[in-house]
Amino acid sequence: MGRRSTGDVPALVERARQGDPRSVARLISLVEDASPLLREVMAGLVAHAGHAQVVGITGPPGVGKSTSTSALVGVLRRQGRRVGVLAVDPSSPFSGGALLGDRVRMQEHALDPGVYIRSMASRGHLGGLSWATPQALRVLDAAGCDVVLVETVGVGQSEVEVAAMADTTLVLLAPGMGDGIQAAKAGILEVGDVFVVNKSDRDGAAQVRRELRSVVALSERAAGAWTPPIVMTSADRGEGVEEVAAAIGSHHEHLVASGELERRRRRRARDEIENLALTTLRQQWRGVHEHAALDDLADEVVHGRSDPYAAADRLLASLEAPR
Amino acid sequence: MGRRSTGDVPALVERARQGDPRSVARLISLVEDASPLLREVMAGLVAHAGHAQVVGITGPPGVGKSTSTSALVGVLRRQGRRVGVLAVDPSSPFSGGALLGDRVRMQEHALDPGVYIRSMASRGHLGGLSWATPQALRVLDAAGCDVVLVETVGVGQSEVEVAAMADTTLVLLAPGMGDGIQAAKAGILEVGDVFVVNKSDRDGAAQVRRELRSVVALSERAAGAWTPPIVMTSADRGEGVEEVAAAIGSHHEHLVASGELERRRRRRARDEIENLALTTLRQQWRGVHEHAALDDLADEVVHGRSDPYAAADRLLASLEAPR
Numbered sequence: 001m002g003r004r005s006t007g008d009v010p011a012l013v014e015r016a017r018q019g020d021p022r023s024v025a026r027l028i029s030l031v032e033d034a035s036p037l038l039r040e041v042m043a044g045l046v047a048h049a050g051h052a053q054v055v056g057i058t059g060p061p062g063v064g065k066s067t068s069t070s071a072l073v074g075v076l077r078r079q080g081r082r083v084g085v086l087a088v089d090p091s092s093p094f095s096g097g098a099l100l101g102d103r104v105r106m107q108e109h110a111l112d113p114g115v116y117i118r119s120m121a122s123r124g125h126l127g128g129l130s131w132a133t134p135q136a137l138r139v140l141d142a143a144g145c146d147v148v149l150v151e152t153v154g155v156g157q158s159e160v161e162v163a164a165m166a167d168t169t170l171v172l173l174a175p176g177m178g179d180g181i182q183a184a185k186a187g188i189l190e191v192g193d194v195f196v197v198n199k200s201d202r203d204g205a206a207q208v209r210r211e212l213r214s215v216v217a218l219s220e221r222a223a224g225a226w227t228p229p230i231v232m233t234s235a236d237r238g239e240g241v242e243e244v245a246a247a248i249g250s251h252h253e254h255l256v257a258s259g260e261l262e263r264r265r266r267r268r269a270r271d272e273i274e275n276l277a278l279t280t281l282r283q284q285w286r287g288v289h290e291h292a293a294l295d296d297l298a299d300e301v302v303h304g305r306s307d308p309y310a311a312a313d314r315l316l317a318s319l320e321a322p323r
Numbered sequence: 324m325g326r327r328s329t330g331d332v333p334a335l336v337e338r339a340r341q342g343d344p345r346s347v348a349r350l351i352s353l354v355e356d357a358s359p360l361l362r363e364v365m366a367g368l369v370a371h372a373g374h375a376q377v378v379g380i381t382g383p384p385g386v387g388k389s390t391s392t393s394a395l396v397g398v399l400r401r402q403g404r405r406v407g408v409l410a411v412d413p414s415s416p417f418s419g420g421a422l423l424g425d426r427v428r429m430q431e432h433a434l435d436p437g438v439y440i441r442s443m444a445s446r447g448h449l450g451g452l453s454w455a456t457p458q459a460l461r462v463l464d465a466a467g468c469d470v471v472l473v474e475t476v477g478v479g480q481s482e483v484e485v486a487a488m489a490d491t492t493l494v495l496l497a498p499g500m501g502d503g504i505q506a507a508k509a510g511i512l513e514v515g516d517v518f519v520v521n522k523s524d525r526d527g528a529a530q531v532r533r534e535l536r537s538v539v540a541l542s543e544r545a546a547g548a549w550t551p552p553i554v555m556t557s558a559d560r561g562e563g564v565e566e567v568a569a570a571i572g573s574h575h576e577h578l579v580a581s582g583e584l585e586r587r588r589r590r591r592a593r594d595e596i597e598n599l600a601l602t603t604l605r606q607q608w609r610g611v612h613e614h615a616a617l618d619d620l621a622d623e624v625v626h627g628r629s630d631p632y633a634a635a636d637r638l639l640a641s642l643e644a645p646r
Binding site for chain 1: 366592628635636
């Protein structure tokens with residue numbers, strides 16, 4: 001692998017487009033490594049992306065995200081659709097093609113050539129989740145996936161962040177977790193396009209549905225806007241999972257018909273471009289060889305000789321000067 | 324208040340420097356509102372800041388952060404030191420001088436003129452926590468606080484973010500929460516300069532201490548580096564809190580003697596300058612009137628006519644052209 005030269009990128013991209021799993025895996029590794037080859041990779045992929053429906057799967061720990069994701073993959077595969085799964089763990093140092101511990105249920109799909117499963121760590125990434133995820137999504141999209149499921153393992157902000165990258169966001173809850181208000185606080189309920197109450201055979205499932213119904217009823221929506229459905233499931237027994245797939249399909253139709261899909265994708269592209277541009281600037285400012293300007297300015301602020309606003313102005317002014 | 328003109332800023336800054344609590348409160352409100360007056364405020368304050376020791380207080384919900392903070396304020400006050408408390412809740416829409424519900428214990432200090440207590444919401448802020456907190460810290464610092472305690476109410480990433488702004492980070496744990504591994508996963512243990520096992524009269528406290536000891540023993544440290552002490556407390560009865568204050572003091576001495584204080588503060592200033600500069604750029608790029616460039620570029624990426632790297636390059640190039 002270490003011997004691959006830049007000249008291999010077009011061939012690698014071509015093999016990934018034809019669905020070769022090793023090439024797809026290699027391209028996602030390039031994303032994880034923030035490889036300089038990514039510019040060339042993305043230039044080769046961008047014209048072939050835009051087909052996949054990106055579905056974010058969020059919810060508090062313990063609601064059965066992994067089981068639900070696996071069951072959903074099963075239903076989508078029986079419909080003949082190609083599926084990508086990206087399990088993003090912003091706090092994990094582990095990554096790669098290996099299946100993480102609690103992802104063991106996904107192994108039933110591990111040998112299916114119509115499914116790509118990938119765990120991705122984003123910790124330590126310059127720009128983190130928001131930098132790496134859109135690029136990994138583009139790889140899976142261009143490789144011919146009809147649906148890409150993005151599951152976050154993290155909590156709080158990272159879930160909201162991933163939702164911003166999805167066309168459709170599934171929010172999973174379960175009874176007996178006391179999570180109604182908790183989840184609302186973290187902003188998870190606000191981003192849900194489809195709500196799933198998993199473990200619906202347990203006590204309290206009806207209560208969770210009632211709470212969700214009032215949240216949905218109380219939230220402000222424009223005329224003609226999408227009303228998030230609430231689906232009851234027992235993912236470990238496969239119950240209700242076809243309804244989840246149907247709800248995802250309906251939401252996609254709504255997104256297309258209303259023009260919202262285009263708007264969401266434009267917003268996503270805007271975020272991605274902005275993040276790449278800001279990352280480039282950050283690298284320049286922190287680069288030891290190119291600009292030591294930021295260090296000098298920090299020194300002045302620490303010793304009270306400059307305030308941070310004036311320092312920021314000078315940092316920006318250095319961009320506008322010829323380099 | 325609404326009638327205040329820009330000309331009042333120097334007077335306001337001067338009153339805050341002399342410790343007038345209303346002026347301090349007003350300046351922190353300007354930070355929360357991202358007021359355009361902040362440039363002038365920070366220019367006036369920067370030469371008077373740099374004295375306070377900033378202590379971050381983090382830990383999972385339920386360990387007794389609020390009680391410990393309050394008890395620590397009591398000890399520091401008995402030592403004659405002026406104390407600021409900044410309670411940061413990244414998920415809360417509430418803010419202002421009002422004491423939040425679970426901060427009710429802090430009321431014993433509410434009438435003490437040597438203590439400033441402030442709850443701050445950062446949700447919705449452009450740049451969030453990392454934008455607002457350093458500026459609020461500078462206000463409390465310049466107002467003459469010897470120690471500023473920063474307590475996060477949030478979870479996960481926000482706690483690590485606040486730790487990055489502190490000179491000394493206190494990590495609180497408690498028995499019976501099953502949080503040993505959880506906390507480690509969120510990266511909290513890595514940022515601890517002082518560990519506190521609160522509720523140390525409960526079963527399992529010794530076990531938490533043992534786990535922490537192995538974490539400390541296993542972590543790699545350079546020769547002469549600080550070894551985080553582990554302090555057992557029962558904050559609600561005031562037990563062990565003087566030892567916490569002593570550990571904070573020792574860590575401060577270590578920071579000064581090793582030159583690490585200067586390094587941490589320089590890094591903090593660098594982050595702050597960078598965040599201000601990037602926020603300015605983001606505002607420009609998203610500004611409807613100034614640059615619609617980002618929207619056009621996003622369109623090209625969505626339709627596969629440009630890849631995100633090329634688009635980011637063009638966005639940056641637009642900065643270097645004369646405006």
